[in-house]
Amino acid sequence: QVQLVESGGGLVQAGGSLRLSCATSGITFSIEVMGWYRQAPGKQRELVAVITSGGSANYADSVKGRFTISRDNAKNTVYLQMNSLKPEDTAVYYCNAVYSLKVWGQGTLVTVSS
Numbered sequence: 165q166v167q168l169v170e171s172g173g174g175l176v177q178a179g180g181s182l183r184l185s186c187a188t189s190g191i192t193f194s195i196e197v198m199g200w201y202r203q204a205p206g207k208q209r210e211l212v213a214v215i216t217s218g219g220s221a222n223y224a225d226s227v228k229g230r231f232t233i234s235r236d237n238a239k240n241t242v243y244l245q246m247n248s249l250k251p252e253d254t255a256v257y258y259c260n261a262v263y264s265l266k267v268w269g270q271g272t273l274v275t276v277s278s
Contacts, residue, residue: 166190166266168259173272176249184244186259193240199262200244202255214262249276
């Protein structure tokens with residue numbers, strides 16, 4: 165059974181930091197390209213960071229230089245370190261396999277106050 169469990173969200177002031185985690189089970193994590201997505205109120209879900217099985221990362225322009233995606237294949241977990249947070253980063257954040265989407269988890273809410 166596939167499970168994606170996101171955690172680490174919360175309320176933070178602009179300029180602050182958060183570290184999100186996504187624990188996975190039921191997938192062949194080590195070979196998957198993993199991504200972090202976010203969905204802001206009233207907007208479509210967008211992909212903000214991607215990491216290959218080998219650890220190469222790419223980012224949306226909106227988060228480049230502020231967010232860092234990483235993974236621990238031994239723990240089947242992907243992380244998102246978010247620094248210099250802005251109010252426009254407020255969203256529910258999800259992880260998923262980029263090229264073979266699984267059932268979405270519940271996400272973790274990040275709220276950035278100005």
